[in-house]
Amino acid sequence: MSTVSSDITVIILLALSGFLVGGAYTTWKTARPLSIALAVCAVLAAGGALAWWFS
Secondary structure (H helix, E strand, C coil): CCCCCHHHHHHHHHHHHHHHHHHHHHHCCCCHHHHHHHHHHHHHHHHHHHHHHHC
16 A cells, blocks of 8 residues: 655645635635634644644
């Protein structure tokens, strides 16, 4: 079984965070609770990427 490089995982998590921030920004005027949930998920994804990178 091959493993995924640590760098690839960090890049994927940062990209996911960017998509989530974009979704939060887009839905802010129409669905605020969903927008807040997306923003929280974006922060978690970015935090996970940073934790993975520094570990």
